[in-house]
Amino acid sequence: MKQWILGALLTLACFSLLGCKAKEEGQKSTKKQILRIAVTTSTRDSGLLKKLLPVFEKDQNAEVQVLAVGTGKALKLGEMGEVDAVVVHAKKSEEAFMKAGFGSRRVDVMVNYFVIVGPKNDPAKIEGLSVSESLPKIQNGNFKFISRGDNSGTHKKEISLWGGSAPKWDNYIKSGQGMGATLIMADQMNAYTLADIGTYLKMIEKLALKRLNKKEPKLLNPYGAMVVNPVKHPKAKAKLAGQFLDFLISEKAQRMIGEYKINNKTLFEPLHLNKKN
Numbered sequence: 001m002k003q004w005i006l007g008a009l010l011t012l013a014c015f016s017l018l019g020c021k022a023k024e025e026g027q028k029s030t031k032k033q034i035l036r037i038a039v040t041t042s043t044r045d046s047g048l049l050k051k052l053l054p055v056f057e058k059d060q061n062a063e064v065q066v067l068a069v070g071t072g073k074a075l076k077l078g079e080m081g082e083v084d085a086v087v088v089h090a091k092k093s094e095e096a097f098m099k100a101g102f103g104s105r106r107v108d109v110m111v112n113y114f115v116i117v118g119p120k121n122d123p124a125k126i127e128g129l130s131v132s133e134s135l136p137k138i139q140n141g142n143f144k145f146i147s148r149g150d151n152s153g154t155h156k157k158e159i160s161l162w163g164g165s166a167p168k169w170d171n172y173i174k175s176g177q178g179m180g181a182t183l184i185m186a187d188q189m190n191a192y193t194l195a196d197i198g199t200y201l202k203m204i205e206k207l208a209l210k211r212l213n214k215k216e217p218k219l220l221n222p223y224g225a226m227v228v229n230p231v232k233h234p235k236a237k238a239k240l241a242g243q244f245l246d247f248l249i250s251e252k253a254q255r256m257i258g259e260y261k262i263n264n265k266t267l268f269e270p271l272h273l274n275k276k277n
Contacts, residue, residue, distance in 0.1 A: 030061070032057075032061055032062055032063045033060065033061065033062040033063070033237070033240055034062070034063050034065060034237075035062050035063070035064045035065070035084055035085065035237060035240050035241065035244060036064075036065045036067070036082070036083040036084050036085075036237075037064060037065070037066055037067070037083055037084065037085045037086065037087060037241075037244070038067045038068075038069060038073070038074035038075075038077040038078060038082075038083040038085075038086045038087070038088075039066055039067070039068055039069075039074065039086075039087040039088070040068070040069070040070065040071050040074060040087070040088050040089055040152060040153055040154075040179075041068045041069065041070065041152070041178030041179050041180065041199075042089070042152075042153070042154060042178075042179045042195075042196040042198060042199045043068070043087055043089075043223070044066065044068035045068075045178065045179050045180040045198075045199040045202060045203070046196070046198030046199050046201075046202050046267055046268075047202050047260075047262070048198070048257065048260055048267065048268065049066065051256055051260055052247075052248075052253055052256060052257070053066075055247075055252070055253070055256070056244060056247045056253075059247070060240065060243055060244075060247075062240060064244075067082075067083060068178070069152075069178075070148070070150040070151055070152030070153070070154075070155065070178070071088040071089060071090045071093060071151070071152045071153035071154075071156065072093070072150070072151030072152060072155075072156075073150075073151070073152075074086050074087075074088050075088060075093055075094075075097050075102075078097065078102055078103065078226065078228045079097070079100075079102045081228060081232065081233030081235065081236055083228060083236075084227070084228055084236050084237045084238070084240065084241040084244075085225060085226065085227055085228060085241040085244055085245065086103070086225065086226045086228065087109070087223065087224070087225045087226075087248075088153055088223070088224065088226075089153035089154075089196075089221055089222060089223045089224070090152075090153040090156045090157075091222055091224060092156075093153075093156065094106060094224045094226060097226060098226065101229055101231070101232060102228065102229055102232060103226035103227060103228060103229055104227045104228070104229040104230065104231070104238060105226065105227040105242060105245060106224055106225070106226045106227075107224065107225055107226075107245050107248065107249050108222060108223075108224050108271050108272075109223045109224060109225050109248050109249060109257075109270075109271060109272075110222075110223050110254075110257050110268040110269060110270050110271055111220055111221060111222045111223065111268065111269050111271060112196060112197050112198050112221050112223075112267055112268045112269065113196075113197055113215060113219045113220050113221050114154070114157055114194055114195065114196055114197070114219040114221050115194070115195055115196075115197050115200060115211045115212075115213060115219070116131060116134055116135075116192060116193070116194055116211075116212050116213040117183070117186070117192070117193060117195055117200055117207075117209040117210060117211050117212060118138075118186070118191065118192035118193070118209060118210065118212055119190045119191075119192075119208070119209070119210070120208060120209075120210045122210070122212060123141070123143055124137045124138045124141050124143045124192065125137065126138065126192075126212050126213065127210075127212045127213075128212075128213075128214055129212075129213065129214070130213070130214065130216055130218075131161055131213055131216065131218055131219060132161075132218075134212070134213055135161060135162060138192050139167055139169055139172070142169055142170060142171055143171060143191070143192060144171040144173065144186075144189055144190065144191035144192065145171065145172050145173070145191060145192045145193065146173050146174075146175050146182055146185050146186040146189065146191045146192070146193040147166070147172065147173065147174050147175065147193070147194075148174070148175060148176075148177070148178075148179070148182050148194075149166075149174025149175060149176050150174075150175075150176050150177065150178075152178075152179075153221075154179060154194060154195070154196060157194065157219075157221070158194045161194070161218070171191075173189075173191070179195060179196060179199040180199060180203060182195070183195055183199065183200065183203055183207060183209065184203075184206075184207075186209060187206075187207045187208055187209050192212075193209075196221055197211075197221075197267065198267040198268060201262045201263060201265055201267060202262055202267075204262075204263065222271075223268075225244070225245050225248055226245075227241040227242050227245060228241065249271075249272040250272075251272075251273065254270035254271075254272050254273045255270070255273065257270040258270045258273060
């Protein structure tokens, strides 16, 4: 009798242990993966990520942690292995990042364009002019211009439009902040600034600034995404980051990008619709 009771107790103990183990394994399988991505402030401020990320998170049972900074800082976070993926808009810097071995994969995702915005009374009289005509008029007239001044993709583009180096005049002011904050600063100071169309349209109801320049190829703004190289940073979640890139260029995400509008205006043009990825 004692042996039977002992055997029953041992059997119950085994079932209990097996049950605990199964429960533990079940918990592990449902635990969300964490993906860390560095993105530009313009990507965040446009509102697009709020549409895209919940879909990816649900599909992959993941949680995406977003660090929104300028392109220069985003790439630096990738170089240091502080993030798993990077989404920026400065193609030359992206290519340098890949060439240096900091990224293991890169894809083009979408494109929008830059705009010059400024006071509604347009004191420099640049409305309808090209960017090459507009910037000298702002500088020569000593009108206020707010530069991001933060090594972001927008700042890099602005400097290239000035001819490769920052201009100098009394009313050329560096904000050192993201796109949204720079637009607010320009608005408060009745100044001109260069902005991506996405962030400008997202904030247009809060601003008195007016879009002044015409659309032209020189102001195209392409966005790319990269996986941080696991060879340089073994802790980087390259597989999950790769799945994120696959998602960004998938038909589902590309349609969401193309259909994302503010005030009935499209913010981004997807680059992979009806194409083999």
